[in-house]
Amino acid sequence: MxxxxxxxxxxxxxxxRCIKADKQAWDEFIKRYSNLIYxxxxxxxxxxxxxxxxxxxxDLFQDIFLHxxxxxxxxxxxxxxxxxFSGWLKVxxxxxxxxxxxxxxxxxxxxxxxxxxxxxxxxxxxxxxDKQVPQDEIFLDNEMMExxxxxxxxxxxxxxxxxxxxxxRGISLERLKTILRISRSAIDMRKQRxxxxxxxxxxxKGFLLET
Amino acid sequence: xxxxxxxxxxxxxxxKKKESFSFKFRCPDEETLGAFLEGRISGFKSKRIQxxxxxxxxxxxxxxxxxxxxxxxxPAYLIERIYQIIEEKKTLPYIFEIVxxxxxxxxxxxxxxxxxxxxxxxxxxxxxRSKNIEELNQELSFVKELDNxxxxxxxxxxxxxxxxxxxxxxxxxxxxxxxxxxxxLFKADKELESYYPVKSRLIFEGLxxxxxELRIEKDLKELGKIKLEVI
Numbered sequence: 001m002x003x004x005x006x007x008x009x010x011x012x013x014x015x016x017r018c019i020k021a022d023k024q025a026w027d028e029f030i031k032r033y034s035n036l037i038y039x040x041x042x043x044x045x046x047x048x049x050x051x052x053x054x055x056x057x058x059d060l061f062q063d064i065f066l067h068x069x070x071x072x073x074x075x076x077x078x079x080x081x082x083x084x085f086s087g088w089l090k091v092x093x094x095x096x097x098x099x100x101x102x103x104x105x106x107x108x109x110x111x112x113x114x115x116x117x118x119x120x121x122x123x124x125x126x127x128x129x130d131k132q133v134p135q136d137e138i139f140l141d142n143e144m145m146e147x148x149x150x151x152x153x154x155x156x157x158x159x160x161x162x163x164x165x166x167x168x169r170g171i172s173l174e175r176l177k178t179i180l181r182i183s184r185s186a187i188d189m190r191k192q193r194x195x196x197x198x199x200x201x202x203x204x205k206g207f208l209l210e211t
Numbered sequence: 212x213x214x215x216x217x218x219x220x221x222x223x224x225x226x227k228k229k230e231s232f233s234f235k236f237r238c239p240d241e242e243t244l245g246a247f248l249e250g251r252i253s254g255f256k257s258k259r260i261q262x263x264x265x266x267x268x269x270x271x272x273x274x275x276x277x278x279x280x281x282x283x284x285x286p287a288y289l290i291e292r293i294y295q296i297i298e299e300k301k302t303l304p305y306i307f308e309i310v311x312x313x314x315x316x317x318x319x320x321x322x323x324x325x326x327x328x329x330x331x332x333x334x335x336x337x338x339x340r341s342k343n344i345e346e347l348n349q350e351l352s353f354v355k356e357l358d359n360x361x362x363x364x365x366x367x368x369x370x371x372x373x374x375x376x377x378x379x380x381x382x383x384x385x386x387x388x389x390x391x392x393x394x395x396l397f398k399a400d401k402e403l404e405s406y407y408p409v410k411s412r413l414i415f416e417g418l419x420x421x422x423x424e425l426r427i428e429k430d431l432k433e434l435g436k437i438k439l440e441v442i
Contacts, residue, residue, distance in 0.1 A: 019431050023400040026297055030290060038285035044276055058289055065293050077431045080242060087245030094276045095241065098269070140221060148218075149226040161261045167216050168223045169275050178250040180257075198219055209215065 012081035019073040036086060037064055037093055044097040064096055144207065151201035159194050166191065238270055239263065248277055306427075306435040307355050311366060311374075312442050313420065318351050318368050321442070325364070328352035357435050359383050362427070364437065369417065374441065376415040378425065380408060391430040398423050 017025030041060050045052040068075045079088050140148070155163065165171040165179075177187040199209060212220075239247065239260055246252050247260050264270050307324030320327065323336045333354060350367040365377035376396070382389045388411050395405040396415050399422065406413050418441060425437040 016431065017402070020395060020402065020426060020428070020433070021297070021400075022397075022402055026294075030293060034285045034290060034293065035282060036279075038289070039279055039281065039283045040276075042283055043279055043281065046281075047276055058286075061285065061289055062292055062296065065296055069297060073432070078242075082242050083245035083249050083251055087249050088242050090277055090279075091241040091245050091248075091273055094273045098272060140218075145222060145225040146229075148222040149229065152223055152226040157258070157262055157265070161265060163219060163223055164265055164271070165274070167219050168227075169271065171274065172278060175248070175278055179248060181250045181253055195215055195219070199215060202218070202222075207218075209218075 008081040008084055011085035012079070015076055015079050015085060019076055033086065033089060036089065037061060040090060040093045041097060044094060048101075050101070060097065060100065063100075064093055067096060068092075144205075147205045148202055148207060151198050151205065154201065155194070155197075159197070162190060162194055163198075238267060244270065244273060248274065306357050306362065306437050307353070308438040308440070309353060309364065309366075310440040310442065311351070313368065313372060313374065318366060318374070320351065321440075323353060325353035325355040325362075328354055328363070356383065357427075360389065360427075360434065362435075362437070364425075364439075366439075373417045373419055376418055376423075376425075376439070378413045378415075379411050380413075380427070381411050389429060393428045393431075395426045395428070396423060397426060 014025055014028060018029050038057070038061055041057050041064075042052070045057075075092070079085060152160070152163070162176070165176055166173060173184070173187050173191065177184055180187065182190075203209060238244075243252070243260070247257065252260065264274065309323045309325065310321035312319045312321055320336060326333045326335050328334075350365060352366075353364045355362050359382055361379075361381045361383050363379040363381075365375075365379070367375045367377070369375050378394055380388060380392060380394070388408050393405060393407045394413055396403045404415055418439075420441045423439040423441070425439065427434045427436070
C-alpha cells in the first residue's frame with residue numbers, strides 16, 4: 001500500500017478532534033505533520049533556488065500553524081476528507097509560501113536589485129513560475145523551432161499533459177502514474193509512444209535525429 | 212535525460228512561449244488538487260483539471276513542488292512554540308462558569324456566571340444569596356443566552372458523589388434545536404462524550420467531582436465553552 005491510499009476518514013477524525021482543541025489529538029498532529037510542514041518550507045525555497053535563513057523558516061513555520069488555527073480553526077475546518085490530510089496540507093503549505101514570496105515582492109520594482117531584508121530575494125526570483133528549466137546545448141534556429149512546434153500542436157491534451165508534466169517540468173513517472181491512475185508499465189509505454197510520435201513528426205519536418 | 216527528451220523540452224518551451232492560453236476554469240481548491248495528485252479523481256473531472264493545469268502557472272508550480280525530495284526534522288524549540296500558540300488560541304472565554312459543591316442531601320452553588328432558575332423565576336446568584344437560599348434540592352438549573360442560543364444547564368444529584376448534567380439548547384427565535392450543533396464534555400482536556408443533539412435535551416450521567424468543560428460547536432466551529440467545577 002502506498003502513501004496515497006491512507007484513509008482520509010481517519011485523518012478527518014483526527015482533525016475534528018484537533019478543532020475541538022483536544023490535547024492528545026494535537027500531540028498526534030504535531031508528531032505526524034510538523035516535520036512535513038518544516039521540510040516543505042525548506043523545499044520550496046530550495047526548489048525555487050531562493051536562499052533562505054533558518055530564522056525566516058522558523059517564522060514561516062509558526063505563521064503556517066497560526067494560519068491553520070486562527071479564527072477558531074477556520075482553515076483546518078476546511079479540510080473535508082476528500083484526500084489525505086497530508087496531501088491537503090502539502091498544497092496549503094506550498095500555496096502559503098508562494099503567497100508569501102509574491103507578497104514580499106510587491107513593494108519592490110527592480111528585477112535585479114537584491115532586497116536587504118528578504119534573504120537575497122529579487123523580483124525576478126519570485127516571478128519564475130517554476131524551477132529553472134536549463135537551456136540545452138543543442139541549438140535550433142527559430143525557423144526550425146516554429147516547424148517542430150507544429151508537432152506539439154498535434155498532440156492531444158493527454159499527450160500534452162504528459163509532455164508538460166514529465167519532460168518539461170520533470171515530474172516523476174511515479175507521481176504521474178498515480179495522478180492518471182494507471183500502472184507503471186502503462187505510463188512507461190505512454191512515454192515511449194509519445195516520444196516515438198514526436199520523433200516521427202520531427203523527422204517529417206526535416207529534423208535529423210540519431211536512430 | 213535522453214537527447215530526444217532534451218529536444219522535446221526545448222521545442223515545448225518554445226511552443227509555450229508562443230501559445231497564448233486562456234483560463235477556462237477556476238483553479239481547483241486545495242483539497243481537489245490534493246485528491247487529483249493522489250489519483251483520487253478520474254474521468255471527466257480529472258481531464259478538466261489536466262486541461263486547467265496546462266494553462267495555469269500557479270497550479271503547475273504547486274504540482275512541481277508537491278513531491279518532497281528531502282525531509283528535515285523540526286527543531287524542538289519550534290515544537291514548544293507551536294504548543295504555546297495552540298494553547299493561546301484554544302482558550303476562548305467561557306460563556307459562564309459554575310462551581311458546585313456536592314452536599315449530603317443536595318447541591319450548593321459556590322459560584323455561577325449564569326442565572327439560576329428557581330421555580331418560575333430566573334435569578335442572578337446574588338439575588339439567590341440575598342434570599343439566604345444556600346443548599347438547594349436535588350436539582351439545579353442555570354440559564355444563559357449565547358447570541359440566538361438559549362443554553363440551560365441542569366445539575367441533579369444522583370448518588371452520594373455523583374451528579375447528572377443535562378444540557379438544553381434552543382434557538383430563541385425558532386424554539387428549535389439549531390442544525391449542525393454538537394456538544395462535547397471534556398475533563399482535564401480529555402473528551403468524555405460528544406453528541407449531535409437531535410433532541411433539545413442532552414444528558415451526561417454520573418459526573419464525579421472534578422473540573423469539566425462543556426464545548427458547544429456549530430458546524431465544527433466552537434461557539435463557546437462552559438466550565439463546571441464539582442467539589
